[in-house]
Amino acid sequence: MQAELLIHAQWVLPVDSENRQLTDHAVAIADGRILAVLPYEEAQRSVQAEQVIELPGHALIPGLVNAHTHAAMTLMRGLADDLPLMTWLHDHIWPTEKRWVDEHFVGDGTRLAVLEMLRGGVTCFNDMYFYPEITAQVSAEAGMRAVIGMIVVDFPTGYAESADDYIAKGLALHDQYRDHPLVRVAFAPHSPYAVSDAPLQRIRTLANEMEVPIHLHLHETHDEIVQSLRDHGERPMSRLDRLGLIGPALAAIHMTQLEDDEIERLAETGAHVVHCPESNLKLASGFCPVAKLLSAGVNVALGTDGAASNNDLNLLGEMRTAALLGKGVASSAAAVPAHAALRMATINGAKALGLEDEIGSLEPGKSADLVALDLRDSHTQPLYNPASHLVYAAGRHQVRQVWIQGRQVIKDGVPLTLSTTEVISAAQVWGNRLAEHHKV
Numbered sequence: 001m002q003a004e005l006l007i008h009a010q011w012v013l014p015v016d017s018e019n020r021q022l023t024d025h026a027v028a029i030a031d032g033r034i035l036a037v038l039p040y041e042e043a044q045r046s047v048q049a050e051q052v053i054e055l056p057g058h059a060l061i062p063g064l065v066n067a068h069t070h071a072a073m074t075l076m077r078g079l080a081d082d083l084p085l086m087t088w089l090h091d092h093i094w095p096t097e098k099r100w101v102d103e104h105f106v107g108d109g110t111r112l113a114v115l116e117m118l119r120g121g122v123t124c125f126n127d128m129y130f131y132p133e134i135t136a137q138v139s140a141e142a143g144m145r146a147v148i149g150m151i152v153v154d155f156p157t158g159y160a161e162s163a164d165d166y167i168a169k170g171l172a173l174h175d176q177y178r179d180h181p182l183v184r185v186a187f188a189p190h191s192p193y194a195v196s197d198a199p200l201q202r203i204r205t206l207a208n209e210m211e212v213p214i215h216l217h218l219h220e221t222h223d224e225i226v227q228s229l230r231d232h233g234e235r236p237m238s239r240l241d242r243l244g245l246i247g248p249a250l251a252a253i254h255m256t257q258l259e260d261d262e263i264e265r266l267a268e269t270g271a272h273v274v275h276c277p278e279s280n281l282k283l284a285s286g287f288c289p290v291a292k293l294l295s296a297g298v299n300v301a302l303g304t305d306g307a308a309s310n311n312d313l314n315l316l317g318e319m320r321t322a323a324l325l326g327k328g329v330a331s332s333a334a335a336v337p338a339h340a341a342l343r344m345a346t347i348n349g350a351k352a353l354g355l356e357d358e359i360g361s362l363e364p365g366k367s368a369d370l371v372a373l374d375l376r377d378s379h380t381q382p383l384y385n386p387a388s389h390l391v392y393a394a395g396r397h398q399v400r401q402v403w404i405q406g407r408q409v410i411k412d413g414v415p416l417t418l419s420t421t422e423v424i425s426a427a428q429v430w431g432n433r434l435a436e437h438h439k440v
């Protein structure tokens with residue numbers, strides 16, 4: 001077998017159906033795709049590789065998938081902390097966005113986010129933010145894989161005038177990235193409370209025709225349920241179901257308020273849930289019943305949400321929080337074990353974004369999106385079980401090598417596609433501007 005690259009690691013966790021943890025294995029790569037995952041001894045006999053990378057003491061895993069974020073909001077990290085969702089949005093975030101968010105803000109904020117995500121082993125993110133064409137461009141330039149949201153809200157902003165205008169801009173973006181190797185486009189109506197019935201129905205029809213996913217914030221807080229009962233006489237999920245949006249194309253973000261019949265409905269329709277545990281904890285929004293969802297057969301992925309409500313874009317940290325919180329909420333130490341958390345951050349994210357044939361596991365034919373973590377550090381020693389350390393103990397500084405579609409984007413911990421100093425100085429300029437006006 002001819003390969004361009006052979007990566008030999010002490011442990012390979014392919015995140016396959018058996019959750020195998022392979023010792024002394026190698027991954028062979030050609031044309032940006034995985035050719036084979038095989039014992040190193042066998043690879044030495046059967047693979048002619050142009051380059052061999054040796055990773056003793058490292059675990060090789062699929063690239064992490066951040067299934068929900070607002071990348072450019074990194075520029076609002078720490079601007080408004082310790083507030084509940086609606087006060088945070090209405091009194092701080094939305095006024096700041098109205099005053100500051102433009103193409104330059106989104107470009108600099110997205111670069112900061114992509115840099116942080118790549119350094120933390122995230123190789124794909126799902127975004128929902130203004131000026132998505134800039135987010136798409138920045139991601140593509142950095143060699144990052146992204147699903148970019150065609151955002152829709154009912155109210156005018158600097159980006160668009162009306163729901164129809166948002167949709168028209170989104171469709172133009174979809175056309176622009178039709179055959180792009182790294183960037184996909186999905187519908188991203190903000191939430192049932194910010195988008196009315198007519199645009200939601202139009203989005204459902206278009207998403208069916210175009211075969212693209214839909215993601216939206218749903219059942220994030222108890223107040224959202226109360227408001228929907230008052231305004232529509234039904235819970236938000238029931239309203240979306242009536243409008244035809246609950247189905248396999250839907251990734252419902254947050255879902256902290258769920259009744260048993262709603263969990264059953266998600267399972268029977270094949271809708272996905274994106275759990276954002278740290279954002280939900282910080283805004284005190286509620287608890288997503290992850291163990292119940294998983295046992296009902298619902299696909300649960302992981303997201304950070306934006307850095308203004310988290311306050312980082314650390315999927316390793318999110319896995320740990322999801323595992324710990326999942327146990328607490330279920331009152332069971334067996335709930336959300338390490339393998340389940342790793343699946344949520346990889347293959348489940350790929351499924352939620354409609355990318356499971358492309359990414360999410362290390363299997364022949366899939367794209368070579370890989371992350372190597374050095375587990376020789378003191379706080380991941382001794383080592384009995386690599387998955388345990390990845391979820392419960394490892395930190396982002398242990399992410400040493402990252403490849404996306406076979407292209408190396410992090411080498412020995414150093415980003416290759418973005419200039420760290422330039423990205424940080426641009427962020428500091430924005431920080432000074434925003435701080436002056438926000439009076440932090």
Ligand SMILES: CSC[C@H]1O[C@@H](n2cnc3c(O)ncnc32)[C@H](O)[C@@H]1O
Nearest residue numbers: 070093128129130151190217305306
């Ligand atoms: C239409 S662009 C996205 C919009 O969403 C806002 N946002 C960020 N985080 C959250 C969240 O957790 N719930 C609801 N809305 C959120 C962001 O500020 C943008 O205005």
Ligand SMILES: [Zn+2]
Nearest residue numbers: 069217305306
């Ligand atoms: Zn969000």
